Amino acid sequence: LDDKGAQPLTDLIQELNGWPVINDTWTDDSWDLLDTLSRLMRYSQSLLMTMTVTRDDKNSAAYIIAFDQATLGLSSREYYLNEDFRQARDAYLNFSIDIALKLRGDNDSDVVASQMEEMVDFETKLANITLPNSARRNPGERYHKMELSDMIADIPEFPWVEYVNNAAYSLGEEITTAEDILNYAPEFFKQLGPILRETDNKTIANYIVWRMVQNRVGNLGREYLEIQERFNKALFGTEPVSRWKTCVAEVNGIMGSVVSRLYMPKFFKEESKEKAIEMIDNIRVAFTELLAENAWMDDPTRRLAEEKLRAMEQFMAYDDYILNNITRLRKDYELLHFSEEEYFQNILNNLEVANNKSFMRLRKPAENDEWSFMPPTVVNAWYNPWGNSITFPAGILQGPFYDGTYPWYLNYGGIGAVIGHEITHGFDDQGRQFDKDGNLDEWWDPDVTERFKTAAQCVIDQYSNYTWPEAGGRHLDGVVGAGENIADNGGMKQTFRAYQSWVDANGPEPTLPGLDLSQEQLLFLNYGQIWCSKWREEAAISQILNGPHSPGRFRVIGTLSNTPGFAEAYKCPVGSNMNPEKKCAVW
Numbered sequence: 399l400d401d402k403g404a405q406p407l408t409d410l411i412q413e414l415n416g417w418p419v420i421n422d423t424w425t426d427d428s429w430d431l432l433d434t435l436s437r438l439m440r441y442s443q444s445l446l447m448t449m450t451v452t453r454d455d456k457n458s459a460a461y462i463i464a465f466d467q468a469t470l471g472l473s474s475r476e477y478y479l480n481e482d483f484r485q486a487r488d489a490y491l492n493f494s495i496d497i498a499l500k501l502r503g504d505n506d507s508d509v510v511a512s513q514m515e516e517m518v519d520f521e522t523k524l525a526n527i528t529l530p531n532s533a534r535r536n537p538g539e540r541y542h543k544m545e546l547s548d549m550i551a552d553i554p555e556f557p558w559v560e561y562v563n564n565a566a567y568s569l570g571e572e573i574t575t576a577e578d579i580l581n582y583a584p585e586f587f588k589q590l591g592p593i594l595r596e597t598d599n600k601t602i603a604n605y606i607v608w609r610m611v612q613n614r615v616g617n618l619g620r621e622y623l624e625i626q627e628r629f630n631k632a633l634f635g636t637e638p639v640s641r642w643k644t645c646v647a648e649v650n651g652i653m654g655s656v657v658s659r660l661y662m663p664k665f666f667k668e669e670s671k672e673k674a675i676e677m678i679d680n681i682r683v684a685f686t687e688l689l690a691e692n693a694w695m696d697d698p699t700r701r702l703a704e705e706k707l708r709a710m711e712q713f714m715a716y717d718d719y720i721l722n723n724i725t726r727l728r729k730d731y732e733l734l735h736f737s738e739e740e741y742f743q744n745i746l747n748n749l750e751v752a753n754n755k756s757f758m759r760l761r762k763p764a765e766n767d768e769w770s771f772m773p774p775t776v777v778n779a780w781y782n783p784w785g786n787s788i789t790f791p792a793g794i795l796q797g798p799f800y801d802g803t804y805p806w807y808l809n810y811g812g813i814g815a816v817i818g819h820e821i822t823h824g825f826d827d828q829g830r831q832f833d834k835d836g837n838l839d840e841w842w843d844p845d846v847t848e849r850f851k852t853a854a855q856c857v858i859d860q861y862s863n864y865t866w867p868e869a870g871g872r873h874l875d876g877v878v879g880a881g882e883n884i885a886d887n888g889g890m891k892q893t894f895r896a897y898q899s900w901v902d903a904n905g906p907e908p909t910l911p912g913l914d915l916s917q918e919q920l921l922f923l924n925y926g927q928i929w930c931s932k933w934r935e936e937a938a939i940s941q942i943l944n945g946p947h948s949p950g951r952f953r954v955i956g957t958l959s960n961t962p963g964f965a966e967a968y969k970c971p972v973g974s975n976m977n978p979e980k981k982c983a984v985w
Contacts, residue, residue: 399617399618399619399620399741399742400619400620400621401619402618402619402742403618403619403621404500404501404618404622406617406618406740406742406743407501407611407614407615407618407622407742408501410610410614410742410746411501411607411611413437414434414437414438414606414607414610415428415429415430415433415434415437415603416428416429416603416607417498417501417603417604417607417608417611418513418600418603418604419498419502419509419510419513419514419517419604419608420498420501420502422509424600424603426599426600429599429603431556431599431602432556432557432560432561432564434603434606434607435561435606436560436561436564436565438606438610439561439564439565439753440564440565440750440753441610441746441749441750441753442749442750442752442753442756443609443610443613443749444469445468445469445605445606445609445610446468446524446590446594446602446606447465447466447467447468447586447587447590448465448466448467448468448469449463449464449465449466449561449562449565450463450464450466450756451463451464451756451757451759451760452464452580453764453784453836454543454580455537455541455580455784455832455837455838456541456543456837456838456839457837458764458784458785458832458835458836458837459763459764460763460764461759461760461761461762461764462543462578462579462580462760463546463562463566463573463577463579463580463760464579464580464581464582465549465579465580465581465582465583465587466581466582466583466586467527467528467529467582467583467586468524468528468586468590470521470524470525470528471490471521471608471609471612472486472487472490472633473940473943473944474940474943474944475525475526475528475530476530476943477490477525477943478518478521478522478525478526479522479525479526483939485632486632486633486936487518489628489629489632489633490518490629490633491514491515491518492629493612493625493626493628493629494514494517494518494608494612495507495510495511495514496625496628497611497612497615497622497625498510498513498514500621500622500625513600513601513604514604514608516601516604517601517604517605517608520593520597520601520602520605521605523593523597524590524593527585527586527589527590527593528583528586529583529585529586531875531878531944531946532875532877532878535827535828535877535878535880535881536827536828536831537783537828537831537832537838538831538838538840540582540583541580541582541838542580542581542582542584543578543579543580543581544578544579544580544581545575545576545577545578545579546558546559546562546573546574546575546576546577546578546579547575547576548579548581549579549581549587550575552584552587552588552590552591553587553590553591553594554591555591555595556591556594558575559573559574559575562577565753565757566757566760567754567757568753568754568755568757568758569757569758569760569761571761614742614745616644617741617742617745618742623638624638631936632936633936633940634934634936634937634940635934635935635936635937636934636937648745650773650775650776651773652734652748653731653734654772654773654774654775654776655717655720655727655730655769655773655774656727656731657773657775658716658720658773658774658775658792659720659721659727661774661775661792662716662720662721662774662792663721665796666715666716666792666795667802669802670715670792670795670800670801670802671714671715671792671795673802673809674714674715674790674795674800674813674817675712675714677809677810677813677814677817677896678712678714678788678817680896680899680900681814681817681818681821681892681893681896682707682821683896683899684818684891684892684893684895684896684899685707685818685821685822685888685892685985686704686707687895688888688891688892688895688985689703689704689707689985692985694846694849694850694852694853695846695849696843696845696846698843699841699842699843699846702833702834702841702842703825705834706786706824706825706833706834707821707824708834709786709834709835710786710787710788710821710824710834711766711785711786711787711788712787712788712789712790713766713769713787713788713789713790714789714790715774715790715791715792715795716769716774716791716792717769717774720769720774733751733754733755734747734748734751735747764784766782766785766787769789771789772791773791774791774792774793775791775792775793776791776793776794777791777793777794777796777799778791778793778794779791779794779816779817779819779820780820781820781821781823781824781829782836783823783824783828783829783832783836784832784836785836786824786832786833786834786835786836788817788820788821788823788824789820790813790816790817790820794813794816795813797812798812798924798927798928799812799813799816799928800812800813805907805908805910805917805920806897806900806907807897807907807917807918807920807921807924808920808921808924810893810894810896810897810900810921811893811897811920811921811922811923811924811925811928812924812925812927812928814892814893814896814897815886815889815890815893815925815928816889816928817889817892817893818888818889818890818891818892818893818896819885819886819888819889820885820889821888821889821892822884822885822887822888822889822892822985823881823885825888825985826880826881826882826884826885826888826984827854827880827881827884828881829881830842830850850984853982853983853984854880854884854984856980856982856983856984857876857880857883857884857887857982857984858876858877858880858883859876860876860883860956860960860982861874861876861879861883861948861952861956862874862875862876862877863876864948864952864955864956866938866942866949866951866952868933868934868935868938868949869933869935869938869939869941869942869949870935870938870939872939872942873942874942874948874949874952875942878946879945879946879947879948881946882946882947882948883948883953883956883957884984884985886948886953886956886957887956887957887960887961887982887983887984887985888984888985890925890957890958890961891961891963891985892985893921894918894921894961894963897921901917916967918963918966918967919967919968921967922958922961922963922964922967922968925954925957925958926954926958929950929951929953929954930950931949931950931951933949955975955976958976959975959976959977959978959981960981960982960983962981964976964977965977
């Protein structure tokens with residue numbers, strides 16, 4: 399990588415019709431917006447707007463093209479619009495200047511600084527017409543189905559049909575103005591047109607190519623990586639990551655199924671899968687019982703909720719074909735072509751294949767292929783609203799979340815809480831709007847919906863009142879975190895009830911030696927352990943601005959202070975911080 403220097407990147411820049419800031423001979427005559435955006439989309443990078451192939455929210459059996467507001471080079475619009483974050487914005491500007499100067503090689507800092515300042519000013523205008531995450535949580539309000547021709551009305555000078563067809567060349571058919579599409583951000587597109595019209599082409603070109611450069615610098619040698627690391631330290635407080643870790647993550651991300659085939663026989667115990675499935679069954683029962691006790695639901699809505707719970711699919715550990723069907727495994731990667739000597743090009747090849755696969759799905763019926771989201775080796779779990787399904791990869795079935803040798807109370811406090819969390823996502827402020835078949839549909843009685851919102855508002859207010867010292871004392875955003883916090887609280891009640899039922903059927907287990915703690919206390923203690931974390935201030939601020947998850951400290955404090963079983967187990971006095979008289983309860 400060091401020997402190749404910047405050559406792979408400069409070759410790509412040339413393919414994208416040049417980057418004005420590093421080429422003083424660049425002119426409008428040699429540049430075409432459609433061609434540049436199309437070439438970037440070929441490498442799975444949608445700029446000025448977001449274009450994806452997704453499942454139709456109201457017809458989850460079908461795929462559809464969706465347009466949304468632009469992503470930004472800095473992860474949150476607040477970095478551009480809030481003067482408190484001037485330092486982060488300056489670091490971003492300096493990042494672009496340093497890279498451009500390095501590529502120019504002549505240290506003409508005045509030219510570079512002037513053009514990059516104009517570029518950041520342009521991106522600030524884009525940030526200003528995007529909506530904050532807190533205003534985008536309602537999938538019903540975001541859903542706008544129309545034809546591609548309707549996009550032309552907002553920005554008539556943009557060649558929409560050509561752009562979509564260039565991106566979707568792998569589909570093998572022509573897309574016309576009559577194509578059904580989703581527009582998740584109609585107000586953004588109404589305001590985007592005037593911004594593009596009033597901005598000169600050089601600034602737009604500088605911005606578009608910079609965003610690609612920003613994403614690809616990490617695929618170059620050490621001298622460019624060091625510039626990126628300075629920026630990451632300023633924005634997130636992070637230290638450099640060893641190249642081998644980057645390579646492992648890259649391979650796992652691109653060829654996760656193959657990595658999983660190697661991982662499973664060595665590190666995964668099959669009985670872990672069986673025990674975790676048993677836990678899911680028990681937690682489903684607990685959620686059904688909590689539904690029956692829920693005071694704000696009426697019986698017809700409760701019955702529909704029970705139907706949705708019964709219909710919820712579950713995917714555990716890995717797909718069987720990974721270990722048992724080498725032909726299918728090879729087919730997953732038949733479009734990929736790698737060279738040991740061309741790391742940068744390998745990344746581009748993978749991005750192109752990913753884009754092609756995405757558009758090739760467009761005319762096919764949608765299936766619940768959960769392992770296409772993330773490989774089984776990741777430590778994660780998720781709920782898919784379109785498939786009404788929950789997934790728990792093999793990677794999370796290990797300590798501290800789960801271990802087959804752990805007592806059940808530790809497992810219920812770990813993976814059990816995660817299982818309940820994912821189930822509850824099907825009934826949080828977003829997931830509740832999707833029916834048992836994964837379609838966006840208002841299946842709740844209106845009065846019940848209002849009572850749900852009242853209960854959810856209690857959670858929103860509770861978490862909004864928390865301040866995080868590591869983030870400079872900033873408040874959490876209870877609106878952005880509503881779904882995750884509702885899921886945390888519901889998941890804990892389900893797993894605690896499921897464990898109590900397990901004890902009723904099997905009798906209590908021995909406690910841990912050397913600790914004067916009961917089984918219930920240890921269950922809650924392990925819940926605290928799984929979210930134990932340490933944060934730098936820059937990363938903590940980024941988490942508040944971007945992340946839907948509350949920081950680990952408040953995932954524990956907020957959830958357990960709402961859990962009556964915790965106060966009983968630890969004998970917390972009524973009115974104390976961990977046993978408030980008023981407890982928030984949605985599920």
